[in-house]
Amino acid sequence: MSAGILDGRAVAAGITERSIERVGELARTGGQRRLHIVTATTDPSSESYVRALTRYGTRIGVRVTVERLDEGAPAETIRRALASASADPSVHGVMLQTPLPAGVSLQQVATAIAVDKDVDGANPLSLGTWMSGGAGFAPATAAAVIELLDHHGVELAGARVTVVGRSPVVGKPLLHLFLNRDATVTVAHSKTKNLAAATRGASILVAAAGSPGLVTGEHVGDGAVVVDVGTNYDAFGRLSGDVDAGSVAPRAAALSPVPGGVGAITTALLFRNTITGLAARRPTEPAAQTTTEPAPVPVPH
Amino acid sequence: MSAGILDGRAVAAGITERSIERVGELARTGGQRRLHIVTATTDPSSESYVRALTRYGTRIGVRVTVERLDEGAPAETIRRALASASADPSVHGVMLQTPLPAGVSLQQVATAIAVDKDVDGANPLSLGTWMSGGAGFAPATAAAVIELLDHHGVELAGARVTVVGRSPVVGKPLLHLFLNRDATVTVAHSKTKNLAAATRGASILVAAAGSPGLVTGEHVGDGAVVVDVGTNYDAFGRLSGDVDAGSVAPRAAALSPVPGGVGAITTALLFRNTITGLAARRPTEPAAQTTTEPAPVPVPH
Numbered sequence: 001m002s003a004g005i006l007d008g009r010a011v012a013a014g015i016t017e018r019s020i021e022r023v024g025e026l027a028r029t030g031g032q033r034r035l036h037i038v039t040a041t042t043d044p045s046s047e048s049y050v051r052a053l054t055r056y057g058t059r060i061g062v063r064v065t066v067e068r069l070d071e072g073a074p075a076e077t078i079r080r081a082l083a084s085a086s087a088d089p090s091v092h093g094v095m096l097q098t099p100l101p102a103g104v105s106l107q108q109v110a111t112a113i114a115v116d117k118d119v120d121g122a123n124p125l126s127l128g129t130w131m132s133g134g135a136g137f138a139p140a141t142a143a144a145v146i147e148l149l150d151h152h153g154v155e156l157a158g159a160r161v162t163v164v165g166r167s168p169v170v171g172k173p174l175l176h177l178f179l180n181r182d183a184t185v186t187v188a189h190s191k192t193k194n195l196a197a198a199t200r201g202a203s204i205l206v207a208a209a210g211s212p213g214l215v216t217g218e219h220v221g222d223g224a225v226v227v228d229v230g231t232n233y234d235a236f237g238r239l240s241g242d243v244d245a246g247s248v249a250p251r252a253a254a255l256s257p258v259p260g261g262v263g264a265i266t267t268a269l270l271f272r273n274t275i276t277g278l279a280a281r282r283p284t285e286p287a288a289q290t291t292t293e294p295a296p297v298p299v300p301h
Numbered sequence: 302m303s304a305g306i307l308d309g310r311a312v313a314a315g316i317t318e319r320s321i322e323r324v325g326e327l328a329r330t331g332g333q334r335r336l337h338i339v340t341a342t343t344d345p346s347s348e349s350y351v352r353a354l355t356r357y358g359t360r361i362g363v364r365v366t367v368e369r370l371d372e373g374a375p376a377e378t379i380r381r382a383l384a385s386a387s388a389d390p391s392v393h394g395v396m397l398q399t400p401l402p403a404g405v406s407l408q409q410v411a412t413a414i415a416v417d418k419d420v421d422g423a424n425p426l427s428l429g430t431w432m433s434g435g436a437g438f439a440p441a442t443a444a445a446v447i448e449l450l451d452h453h454g455v456e457l458a459g460a461r462v463t464v465v466g467r468s469p470v471v472g473k474p475l476l477h478l479f480l481n482r483d484a485t486v487t488v489a490h491s492k493t494k495n496l497a498a499a500t501r502g503a504s505i506l507v508a509a510a511g512s513p514g515l516v517t518g519e520h521v522g523d524g525a526v527v528v529d530v531g532t533n534y535d536a537f538g539r540l541s542g543d544v545d546a547g548s549v550a551p552r553a554a555a556l557s558p559v560p561g562g563v564g565a566i567t568t569a570l571l572f573r574n575t576i577t578g579l580a581a582r583r584p585t586e587p588a589a590q591t592t593t594e595p596a597p598v599p600v601p602h
Binding site: 105106107111123124125126127128129131132133134157158160166168172175176179182184185186188191192193197198201 | 458
């Protein structure tokens with residue numbers, strides 16, 4: 001067996017196409033959507049991400065504004081910027097870049113982002129709200145995993161899912177997105193004593209530990225669908241995931257590549273959230289039908 | 302093998318003893334703690350719970366005030382009562398009774414409870430905050446499970462835990478309390494296809510599905526520690542749990558009874574939260590050493 005590819009670029013292309021349509025509809029009534037990014041860092045990967053977001057916005061017709069604060073900005077200054085953007089009726093999405101200045105925690109400042117404009121689900125109130133069945137945005141990377149599986153026809157209800165990793169931005173929200181879709185979910189992490197025992201029974205295995213090559217063939221049951229959320233850069237700036245594709249591919253039914261898998265979808269989701277808003281769709285709902293309909297990947301139960 | 306008893310009353314007695322001491326210390330400096338309960342229901346089990354809370358408060362020296370709203374009170378009236386109690390410096394804990402009036406959701410109103418007075422963790426912001434590593438109270442029933450296991454010396458780090466049930470007040474918060482203590486956690490529920498497969502490998506099994514007798518011997522691995530969070534009333538008003546003790550006891554290393562297990566601890570925790578406040582202790586930290594020190598229950602890994 002050799003694994004099928006869970007292509008994220010095709011998913012992103014479908015979302016982008018629908019976003020461009022919607023932006024066109026809004027333009028006819030004079031409305032333009034706007035994403036406001038607050039940043040207090042000159043970290044190169046953050047800078048490069050902000051440039052990518054700006055390019056994507058230009059491409060689909062969403063205005064992107066960037067508010068640069070001092071790298072030593074205190075929490076109160078960051079909160080004020082987020083609250084002011086949240087209160088501005090011309091702003092539809094508010095994002096805060098990390099890393100934050102020394103001594104400032106995301107916790108401390110993200111509550112200043114209004115829940116209905118919190119397009120990357122950074123406010124703990126967003127998390128607590130959608131987890132409890134209310135309307136709120138999930139972090140875009142976690143939502144991208146679900147989007148990728150839905151697009152490729154992987155059945156989530158009743159699936160046995162193992163998520164490796166318990167970060168507040170990926171692993172923890174992701175486990176709830178799977179629970180909300182009626183999967184049976186296991187969360188494993190760096191303190192799990194026997195990782196293979198926690199992963200080998202999974203019909204869907206998600207690697208989100210931030211540890212290059214952590215998941216190898218021995219961790220994967222025959223015919224499992226494997227999603228790689230890792231974005232690890234080596235000393236030469238090369239990107240790799242958490243999955244050792246060489247040993248995993250012969251066992252898995254399907255595998256998402258890095259790059260070109262989950263990461264490719266994240267930006268498209270951030271902008272979709274900015275365009276459609278919270279009222280239109282809850283993150284826990286199944287994704288809308290995609291325009292290109294690939295063959296379903298078989299998932300063992 | 303016959304299961305040891307995970308006695309909740311002894312745990313509650315230890316917490317109560319320390320709460321009485323702390324209330325005495327506060328009294329010497331003229332301070333009195335106060336729990337304010339907002340209720341808009343005449344549901345008999347809610348009424349009986351409010352009476353039990355009032356009695357417990359009287360016993361340990363914490364003032365309990367009850368604000369009765371009309372059974373048809375709109376969301377805005379309930380929010381105003383919660384916000385007003387939250388703003389009152391003489392109030393240290395704010396609780397909202399359920400069921401709520403028809404058409405009012407807990408989501409809708411619980412955000413009006415200040416996080417630092419949200420002693421039963423009802424505000425989604427509390428959940429999102431402590432889940433992400435910040436300071437907030439967990440729902441008392443979920444916290445009681447951890448308290449019970451800690452008291453009986455059950456090791457959580459590295460344990461394989463299965464929680465059966467995914468309610469926002471027990472199953473979901475509980476899975477995060479276990480994750481924060483380095484357990485590997487699986488969540489099973491009504492849509493899990495093979496429940497026994499998800500539970501039999503667990504070293505700690507928590508039944509929180511609200512389904513009488515759901516967990517039987519076939520679901521339990523030899524030597525597992527089993528915690529029963531079920532509180533099911535039959536037509537005669539008799540209380541039973543989610544665990545079929547007759548078939549489970551011969552296999553389990555230890556089992557919590559219903560009544561006298563988790564339920565016995567919940568009230569004591571609500572008042573401890575009211576007395577110590579949020580600054581003193583995060584719910585994710587291990588519980589303080591208990592006064593009575595029972596023999597540890599062996600847990601297989």
